[in-house]
Amino acid sequence: MLDNDNAKRFLNDFRNYVVKESKSNLTRLKKSSSKKLYNSIKGTVKVSKNSMTVDFSMEDYGLFQDKGVSGKRKKYKTPYTYKSKMPPPKALDKWIVRKGLAPRKNGKFTGRTIDSVGFKKSIQFLIARKIYMQGIKPSLFFTKPFDKAFKRMPNKLIEKYGLDVDNFLEHTLKEFKK
Numbered sequence: 001m002l003d004n005d006n007a008k009r010f011l012n013d014f015r016n017y018v019v020k021e022s023k024s025n026l027t028r029l030k031k032s033s034s035k036k037l038y039n040s041i042k043g044t045v046k047v048s049k050n051s052m053t054v055d056f057s058m059e060d061y062g063l064f065q066d067k068g069v070s071g072k073r074k075k076y077k078t079p080y081t082y083k084s085k086m087p088p089p090k091a092l093d094k095w096i097v098r099k100g101l102a103p104r105k106n107g108k109f110t111g112r113t114i115d116s117v118g119f120k121k122s123i124q125f126l127i128a129r130k131i132y133m134q135g136i137k138p139s140l141f142f143t144k145p146f147d148k149a150f151k152r153m154p155n156k157l158i159e160k161y162g163l164d165v166d167n168f169l170e171h172t173l174k175e176f177k178k
Contacts, residue, residue, distance in 0.1 A: 008047040010157055014149050015043035015054050021145030029139050033098045037062050041142075058142070066142045071135030078138055086132030089124035096123055 022041050023032075032038040040059040046052070063080075070081040096102050102120055 007052060007157060008045060011045045011047065011052060011054050014153060015045055015056075017149050018056065018142070018145050019043050021148075022142045025139070025141035025145065029141060031065055031139060031141065033095065037065065056142075056146075062142065064136055065139055067140075068138030069136040071131070071133045074134045076135055076138055082132050082135065087128045089121065089128040092124045092127050093120075096120065096127070101127075 019041050023038050026032040026038050026041075037059045040057070040062065042058070043054060043056045045054050067080060068076040068078040070076050070078055072082060075081075101123055
C-alpha cells in the first residue's frame with residue numbers, strides 16, 4: 001500500500017502555516033480583543049488511501065471579519081451585506097468594555113447608574129449604526145495566508161507525493177528481492 005507520510009507531513013505544514021499566519025494577522029490587525037476568534041482557529045488533516053483533505057474551522061463571525069460585510073453606504077467586494085437590520089447593539093456590550101469605551105470614573109467602570117447605563121446604550125447604538133452604514137472592511141486575515149500557501153501547494157504536493165511513490169517502489173522492490 002502507498003505510504004502517504006510525506007504528503008501528510010506537507011499538508012500538516014500547510015495547515016500549521018495557515019493557522020499560525022491567520023492568528024498573527026488577527027493580532028497585527030487588532031481584531032482579537034477577546035481572543036475568542038484567535039483561539040477558535042483550527043485545522044485538521046485527513047489522509048486516506050484515496051483522498052487527502054484539510055479542513056479549517058473558526059468562530060462563525062470570523063468569516064465576516066475575513067471577507068467583510070457591505071454596509072448601507074459603503075460597499076465592499078464581499079458576498080455579505082447589511083440589508084434591512086443593523087447588528088444588535090447589545091452584542092457590542094463586552095466589546096465596548098474591552099476597548100475602554102464604557103463610561104468610567106477614576107479608571108473603573110461606573111456600574112449601573114442611570115447616566116452610565118444610558119450613556120453605554122447610546123455608545124452601543126452609535127457603534128451598531130456605524131457598522132450598519134459603513135459595513136465591516138474585509139481584513140483577509142485568513143484568506144491571504146491560505147491563498148499564499150495554496151499557490152505553493154500543487155508543486156510541493158506533487159513533489160512530496162512523488163517521494164511517497166519512490167518510497168513505496170523502493171519498499172516493494174526490497175520485498176520482491178527477498
